[in-house]
Amino acid sequence: MSIGLAHLNCRELVELVTAYLEGDLSYGERKRFDAHLAACDGCTTYVEQMRSTIALTGTLRVDDVSPEAEEALRHAFREWKAH
Amino acid sequence: MSQILSPQDAKLVERLRAGDEEAFMELIRSLNPSLLRVARMFVPTAALAEDVVQETWVAVLNGIDRFEGRSSLKTWIFRILTNTAKTRGERERRSVPFSSLDTEQGGFEPAVERSRFTGSGHWAVLPRAWPEDRLLAAETLSVLERAIERLPPSQRAVVTLRDVEGWTADEVRNALELSETNQRVLLHRGRAKVRRALEQYLSEEP
Numbered sequence: 348m349s350i351g352l353a354h355l356n357c358r359e360l361v362e363l364v365t366a367y368l369e370g371d372l373s374y375g376e377r378k379r380f381d382a383h384l385a386a387c388d389g390c391t392t393y394v395e396q397m398r399s400t401i402a403l404t405g406t407l408r409v410d411d412v413s414p415e416a417e418e419a420l421r422h423a424f425r426e427w428k429a430h
Numbered sequence: 431m432s433q434i435l436s437p438q439d440a441k442l443v444e445r446l447r448a449g450d451e452e453a454f455m456e457l458i459r460s461l462n463p464s465l466l467r468v469a470r471m472f473v474p475t476a477a478l479a480e481d482v483v484q485e486t487w488v489a490v491l492n493g494i495d496r497f498e499g500r501s502s503l504k505t506w507i508f509r510i511l512t513n514t515a516k517t518r519g520e521r522e523r524r525s526v527p528f529s530s531l532d533t534e535q536g537g538f539e540p541a542v543e544r545s546r547f548t549g550s551g552h553w554a555v556l557p558r559a560w561p562e563d564r565l566l567a568a569e570t571l572s573v574l575e576r577a578i579e580r581l582p583p584s585q586r587a588v589v590t591l592r593d594v595e596g597w598t599a600d601e602v603r604n605a606l607e608l609s610e611t612n613q614r615v616l617l618h619r620g621r622a623k624v625r626r627a628l629e630q631y632l633s634e635e636p
Binding site: 393 | 449451455459463480488492565574575622
């Protein structure tokens, strides 16, 4: 996960996006990441797209439990309780 | 019970021990879908995953009196699930979770196709900003949903728990017994594929 001291190119940056968004980069790495972003439209757009992807994923609904599964588990519970 | 248990968990455990069916159903509604997805990391079919989850719930009921609260209730339930699923996965001799996890991590999987970069690692073709209006369209959401469905099971489980259900990295690591790095790698690869699917779709003419 360490980055060369001087250069961080676009191809390397995209591999660090998750660590960046998770707050897992060291202070120095983060500074280099931000410095690259400030000078690079492509990577700025990329990070924006990644944020949009995450935000959009967050709008998906969590699946419901199927009625069959719920019924089976209710049954299992009653069996358990009876013993 | 030690202090790690939240008041909500303590209450739920108490109700379960007292045989409160609604407490059990509440727990099922909140955890069952995640349990199914995680089970799929270990067994080859959805039907087997359902068996594993059912077996897990029975084990939860049978073990609730012995639950000591040294982890959260959720973590404890997922531990039971992963143990049950691993046993089942081995019995099926088909899909073994952490070997498939290893394969997923084996080769380096770039987040963005190599062809998008020049030899010196700069964008050859710049990513284009996504049109706001299309981003929120129902069609885009179904593209997103399908992209998540197509992820390898471990990436799908991590992306869903983190980004759909909003679990923290630590919760996911504990529940799935993943190292910090593995959790992040699975999340990174999963999200990167989902972004690519969206990019592909949004670059087509509407």
